Amino acid sequence: WADSQISGFSGQISEKTGEISRKTDEIKKKEQDLSSLKAERTQKFGERDPDKEEKRLKDAISHAKELVDTRQKEKNELLNQIRSMENRRSDLERRISETQESLRSDLEEFLAQIRLAGFADEETYKSALMKQEEISALEKHWEDIRTEETRILDRKSSAQGRYDDEIKKDITSRPVHELKVELESFQDERTQLIAEIGKNQEKLDRHEALLIQQGEKIALRDAQLREVDKWRRLYELIGSADGKKFRIFAQGLTFCLLLNHANQHLNRMTDRYILVQDKELPLDMQVIDTWQGSVIRSVKNLSGGEIFMVSLALALGLSQMASQNVRVDSLFLDEGFGTLDDDALETALCTLSGLEQEGKLIGVISHVSALKERIPVRISIEKGASGRSKIILPETG
Structure with missing residues (x-):
């Protein structure tokens, strides 16, 4: 039993000795690794304190993370602005397209209207427009008619007021036949004023019709004058056909x-x-x-x-x-x-x-x-x- 026990202890000792040898090798390896790490640390950091360097690097990393977060927020804001500007651009393009379509439609409608009025194109329509001095003269004539109409209406109002005042009178010492004569006179004057107003209204209607006719005649005259002027200038340039x-x-x-x-x-x-x-x-x-x-x-x-x-x-x-x-x-x-x-x-x-x-x-x-x-x-x-x-x-x- 003692021999077996000794043999067992010897085996354990041998096992422990091998384990100690392995541990010793591991320790040497660790020491070598430590020396290598120290050399690497010395190469990288020199004589600086690793803890301080670690803290500095952690602070730098934290600052970089904050900067990244800030830049990410700015990026997101810029992306939002870009999306907003793209939406605005799309809206502007849509509005421009709608406006162009509206303008095109209005232009077609305008050209259709002037063709219905008898004009070949826009230039013909512009050339047929009345001159400013002619428009001013017609406006002045119209203003004179309006002034005359106002004057007649004032006279009518004044006569109506006088007539109403006479109607309101209940007592008079004048004979009835005189009042009847005066009443007939007022009625005749009223009838004349109404007729005069009718005549002036008829004049206004004729004047408006004449304005329209005159505008058409002026447009026709201007077109004829332009045609005559073209042939006149041609005649002045080359003269008669036989060179006389x-x-x-x-x-x-x-x-x-x-x-x-x-x-x-x-x-x-x-x-x-x-x-x-x-x-x-x-x-x-x-x-x-x-x-x-x-x-x-x-x-x-x-x-x-x-x-x-x-x-x-x-x-x-x-x-x-x-x-x-x-x-x-x-x-x-x-x-x-x-x-x-x-x-x-x-x-x-x-x-x-x-x-x-x-x-x-x-x-x-x-x-x-x-x-x-x-x-x-x-x-x-x-x-x-x-x-x-x-x-x-x-x-x-």
Whole structure:
């Protein structure tokens, strides 16, 4: 028994020894782990107090949780605001859609109404509206009618008051027949006032009807005026179909220039006449008579001598215009001098003499003998027998 007991104790001792060895190994391992943790702690925290670091980290975590909660609340508020704004946007989009639909419907209704009224489109309707000054004039006329109606109503009220006052009177010393006469007079006046009111009301009704008719006529007139103005402007731009209007305009410019040149020469002969272009007929001319209050006369009323001076001035002006492109050194005048008196003849010859001094060769064809004394070089034609004439040349020295 003792041996078995000893054997048992030995086994227990061996078991305990193994357990102690294991525990010793575990302790060493724990010590190694502790050293490793200490080294890690030293590496991470250095010489700082772990408890303080733990408290600091717990405080930081708590603060971070509070900050997260705050941010979460702000996030929720922002989400609520976003949802509210989205709802508001949806509501605004719905209202905009409804408004657009309403506007579209109103526009279609407006266009339908103006088409029923006879207008092609909105521009035609706007152009047909009465002008402000016309509306003001009609409003003033309407105000005058209203004023007249008020005046008549006041007169009626005053007459009715007087009539009522007379009815209320119970005692009078006037004879009955006088009162009857006066009553009949008042009744007649009342009847006249009622008739006048009826006439004014009829005038008002006619006036309103005329306003409507006038508005329609004004709209029609404005449309016609716009159409006429379009064709008038087209006519002013291109004129007649055959080009006559433009041709007359261009010729009128040339004719006006000719008159300006002719007036320069005419002024040398007489200060009485000024040639002007006819306003109605651009290719015809008239003369201003400065000795007769600058009255405008027709060239048909001029005497023979006056017509010769005007013709001479026109010929000289035409020669001056032609000389701008082609040199004109000579000018021949056929007859006309016989219609001039002595003063006019002298003036014409002085004008021609001035042109000669400018280097032009002037030839005069005339039967006036007085010209022979003024023309040194002459070619004469003598009538011969058998219907033949003879030319006599000037003698040469």
